[in-house]
Amino acid sequence: xxxxxxxxxxxxxxxLENYTDTIYEKPSVTVDILVLSVDESxxxxxVLLVKRDEHPYxxxxxxxxxxxxxxxxxxQAAARKLNEDTGLKDIYLDQIYTFTKPGRDPxxxxxxxxxxxxxxxxxxCRAGAGWFDLEIEPGAIRIAGKESGVNMAYKIKDETxxxxxxxxxxxxxxxxxxxxxxxxxxxxxxxxxxxxxxxxEHSDQAFNMVGETFTLPDMQALxxxxxxxxLYKTNFRAMVAPKVEATGGKIKxxxxxxxxxxYKYIEK
Amino acid sequence: xxxxxxxxxxxxxxxLENYTDTIYEKPSVTVDILVLSVDESxxxxxVLLVKRDEHPYxxxxxxxxxxxxxxxxxxQAAARKLNEDTGLKDIYLDQIYTFTKPGRDPxxxxxxxxxxxxxxxxxxCRAGAGWFDLEIEPGAIRIAGKESGVNMAYKIKDETxxxxxxxxxxxxxxxxxxxxxxxxxxxxxxxxxxxxxxxxEHSDQAFNMVGETFTLPDMQALxxxxxxxxLYKTNFRAMVAPKVEATGGKIKxxxxxxxxxxYKYIEK
DNA sequence: TAAATAGTGTCTGTGAGACACTATTGG
DNA sequence: CCAATAGTGTCTCACAGACACTATTTA
Numbered sequence: 001x002x003x004x005x006x007x008x009x010x011x012x013x014x015x016l017e018n019y020t021d022t023i024y025e026k027p028s029v030t031v032d033i034l035v036l037s038v039d040e041s042x043x044x045x046x047v048l049l050v051k052r053d054e055h056p057y058x059x060x061x062x063x064x065x066x067x068x069x070x071x072x073x074x075x076q077a078a079a080r081k082l083n084e085d086t087g088l089k090d091i092y093l094d095q096i097y098t099f100t101k102p103g104r105d106p107x108x109x110x111x112x113x114x115x116x117x118x119x120x121x122x123x124x125c126r127a128g129a130g131w132f133d134l135e136i137e138p139g140a141i142r143i144a145g146k147e148s149g150v151n152m153a154y155k156i157k158d159e160t161x162x163x164x165x166x167x168x169x170x171x172x173x174x175x176x177x178x179x180x181x182x183x184x185x186x187x188x189x190x191x192x193x194x195x196x197x198x199x200x201e202h203s204d205q206a207f208n209m210v211g212e213t214f215t216l217p218d219m220q221a222l223x224x225x226x227x228x229x230x231l232y233k234t235n236f237r238a239m240v241a242p243k244v245e246a247t248g249g250k251i252k253x254x255x256x257x258x259x260x261x262x263y264k265y266i267e268k
Numbered sequence: 269x270x271x272x273x274x275x276x277x278x279x280x281x282x283x284l285e286n287y288t289d290t291i292y293e294k295p296s297v298t299v300d301i302l303v304l305s306v307d308e309s310x311x312x313x314x315v316l317l318v319k320r321d322e323h324p325y326x327x328x329x330x331x332x333x334x335x336x337x338x339x340x341x342x343x344q345a346a347a348r349k350l351n352e353d354t355g356l357k358d359i360y361l362d363q364i365y366t367f368t369k370p371g372r373d374p375x376x377x378x379x380x381x382x383x384x385x386x387x388x389x390x391x392x393c394r395a396g397a398g399w400f401d402l403e404i405e406p407g408a409i410r411i412a413g414k415e416s417g418v419n420m421a422y423k424i425k426d427e428t429x430x431x432x433x434x435x436x437x438x439x440x441x442x443x444x445x446x447x448x449x450x451x452x453x454x455x456x457x458x459x460x461x462x463x464x465x466x467x468x469e470h471s472d473q474a475f476n477m478v479g480e481t482f483t484l485p486d487m488q489a490l491x492x493x494x495x496x497x498x499l500y501k502t503n504f505r506a507m508v509a510p511k512v513e514a515t516g517g518k519i520k521x522x523x524x525x526x527x528x529x530x531y532k533y534i535e536k
Numbered sequence: 537t538a539a540a541t542a543g544t545g546t547c548t549g550t551g552a553g554a555c556a557c558t559a560t561t562g563g
Numbered sequence: 564c565c566a567a568t569a570g571t572g573t574c575t576c577a578c579a580g581a582c583a584c585t586a587t588t589t590a
Contacts, residue, residue: 004326006321006326015322016374021376024335026294027295027338028289029294029297055278056284058280059272069293070295070370070377072370075368092431093431098366102339108289113368163361165472167472167535204435208433215542216543232580233542233544234543234544234545234580234581234582235580253542256540257541257588258542258589259587261542265433484569485569499553500552501570501571502555502573503551503552505570506551525562526562527562
């Protein structure tokens with residue numbers, strides 16, 4: 001097979017040797033990670049935020065994240081950042097969406113690939129990072145930190161977008177408080193929560209948010225917290241039955257004060 | 269409120285005026301679009317490919333795509349590219365996944381945001397672009413073009429990835445033919461097909477692949493083609509019933525030679 | 537001992553899966 | 564006229580929704 005030559009008479013090897021990618025303007029690309037956990041009594045979702053020590057949004061809170069390096073995938077960048085901020089490894093990480101709107105970052109043209117991470121406990125993390133209460137209810141999202149005294153509230157409204165013959169439902173957030181998240185990070189949270197809710201019941205993601213063993217009342221509390229609705233005990237137990245196995249022991253639930261059967265996740 | 273100053277004593281305005289984003293190396297970012305349609309008799313999926321007239325992969329086929337411009341979103345870039353290649357507007361477009369593996373593009377550090385587009389007919393498109401048969405069966409994907417004589421075949425195997433306590437199932441493609449797609453575009457096709465199949469039944473995406481009116485036998489053929497399995501007539505009709513409305517007319521199905529009731533999509 | 541929680545039994549409706557059947561029509 | 568296709572009826576089964584009930588236990 002004769003070597004192919006392009007309109008300038010170059011072979012592929014010659015082309016690549018002379019290739020320069022500076023003709024097109026290039027964006028910066030970051031990863032941002034929504035790290036979710038639950039509090040001790042499984043009554044509130046927790047989200048990991050970092051306080052920005054640089055402009056822009058100096059002093060405001062933001063999702064952990066950072067620039068991707070040329071020798072790593074976005075996934076690896078997210079895992080690295082998560083490890084740097086929390087010390088956690090081998091965590092459930094899911095690519096959610098890539099945000100590209102011009103103007104979303106005042107520094108210039110910056111895209112962000114958003115990841116969702118689920119971790120078992122709000123463990124101690126590096127200075128400057130902290131866990132915040134995340135409350136999601138119909139029509140509103142609130143993010144509050146006890147120590148920092150920060151209180152962020154967003155009104156959520158459903159908006160409908162038409163595209164050809166397809167109708168999209170989207171949530172749009174409006175700030176209704178003094179404090180606010182940096183950049184478009186509230187949008188990342190909304191997108192991630194919507195995606196999490198739609199897949200949570202039919203996946204095993206929940207088990208990443210508890211320890212090795214757990215009780216069914218605790219597990220149910222977790223599902224109810226993430227899904228934002230109450231479940232019937234019988235139906236819930238029927239649903240998780242094929243995924244779990246009794247260890248034979250009895251432990252105290254995190255939620256309530258009574259002993260109940262200890263279960264563990266069945267790895268498939 | 270006194271203006272916040274960072275550790276260099278700069279206000280946000282001063283910081284941004286002096287900000288330069290050239291400290292970090294930046295990737296190029298493209299969009300690639302998997303444009304799917306069906307043939308006249310709804311017996312084969314069709315995919316739009318363009319013949320590359322530049323290195324790398326000169327002369328090979330690739331998904332349509334291109335670099336994102338600084339003043340547009342990735343969605344707008346995908347819609348623009350699709351319009352340039354096919355003339356179509358207001359088309360269903362869905363962000364699938366962002367591919368970031370180092371080395372996926374021999375020109376250097378190039379990420380790609382993949383979009384899926386569903387269009388009603390394999391309409392005439394610009395020179396250099398053409399519609400190919402796309403056959404997906406358990407264990408294999410084949411892409412073939414009559415005029416071009418191109419025949420691409422990939423063996424698909426299931427691979428299992430473990431991540432924490434979560435197990436991922438993924439398809440991995442191995443080329444088993446002389447011809448091949450450019451870059452990692454076979455991976456984009458696989459990801460998109462998987463996502464399409466998982467959402468197709470419970471969304472209204474199918475209606476983007478037919479005209480204003482259609483018959484139920486045709487619609488069922490389309491569902492069977494995309495999902496890759498046969499459906500029971502009764503169950504299928506019960507499922508689409510709330511989404512469609514009889515016009516009262518009778519037209520010929522595209523699939524078979526008998527008249528049947530004409531339906532249209534109910535816009536909600 | 538009483539209120540609260542763990543755990544089970546079971547009735548219902550819905551929707552998918554699976555066939556069987558009748559009606560219609562194009563060749 | 565008959566083979567193929569359009570269209571309908573209905574049985575089953577799995578599963579989620581919804582309560583009711585018993586057993587146990589901690590405060």
